[in-house]
């Protein structure tokens with residue numbers, strides 16, 4: 001008996017493009033176990049009702065795929081995941097988050113940690129800037145880019161935060177104490193970080209995905225965006241969506 005080539009996996013749509021077949025779309029999907037893959041969706045432009053799916057960014061669920069060459073053809077899709085309501089209401093933000101993930105995950109690479117973080121975010125109870133900040137903080141963290149690499153201590157000398165004016169370097173991801181900033185600050189491109197911003201970020205690292213309070217300030221949000229875009233290259237348009245979401249106050 002021939003072995004079936006059908007593959008069952010969980011996937012989240014990151015991007016979709018028109019295909020030369022006028023009824024099909026070509027999509028980019030992040031999966032739970034195959035990494036990032038290209039998926040052809042036949043008939044998706046004509047009868048989405050047949051699929052019960054819209055194939056909009058960040059829509060996810062169980063997919064049955066058939067491998068053809070270096071891509072897959074979708075044969076069934078059971079949608080069970082949608083972005084949080086505040087993201088659904090903001091299509092630009094929805095697209096920007098999907099693009100950020102698409103830009104940072106390489107094809108055919110292991111990406112379990114990125115997958116887990118994206119799924120946690122999509123199922124989280126958080127909202128507003130705090131939710132986006134938490135997602136970015138965790139997401140760049142699993143890619144190896146921490147914000148406050150060593151917690152609330154100086155990344156150079158190890159001293160614990162003692163109040164007062166400290167500094168932050170978006171390129172290295174750590175805090176710098178007053179003394180070390182005098183010695184190394186210019187080289188690191190640091191800027192000052194206020195005590196409340198520092199405490200918000202430390203708190204954000206600790207709270208669970210179900211924490212309901214939208215507490216992140218504009219300054220803390222911007223600091224996390226600066227760190228994110230120092231590590232993940234995306235277009236100016238995508239950056240702008242994230243920064244302007246912050247300015248609107250959630």
Ligand SMILES: [Zn+2]
Nearest residue numbers: 154157177180
């Ligand atoms: Zn120091």
